Amino acid sequence: MICYKVWETSKDNCVIIYDKNKFHLSESMNFGLAFNRNTHQYLKPCLVAKFISLIDKKSVVVGSIHHPGTRGSELSTIIEKANCLEDNLEKSFIPTIILGDFNHQANFFEKDLVNSNYTLIMPATGTMAGFEYGNNNMPIDGALTNDSSNVASTHY
Secondary structure (H helix, E strand, O other): OEEEOOOOOOOOOEEEOOOOOOEEEEEEEEEEEEEEOOOOEEEEEEEEEEEEEOOOOOEEEEEEEEOOOOOOOOHHHHHHHHHHOOOOOOOOOOOEEEEEEOOOOHHHHHHHHOOOOOEEEEOOOOOOOOOOOOOOOOOOEEEEEOOHHHOOOEEO
């Protein structure tokens, strides 16, 4: 298991649990989202990791996210960090999936996805949501992926 939180007393954590008998953790990167200039701290955590299958030697990038509910999107930063884990020596496509709490509905991120090879997939019905951002009982938990062929849900 790998996990990350932006500061010690934070209630927000990102976790990736994996089977060491099936995957080798090649590298991981954790980073904060939504820097608060007043406190000089990031508000929310994000974690991305590259794994290599011990069965077929193929790579996959997996992420865990807690996107801030602020007015700004952090998708470009998340995609950039996930893409950093791609090895330039590897000529094959590396599937990437970043799961978690996006704190916004899919339409909030439409502009960020226009010129990318990523798709944001969320369920058709509401997911757990706090009252802070006006998204109570709305679908705000989902998957950001560059390979939606194996992810079943509503595409946005």
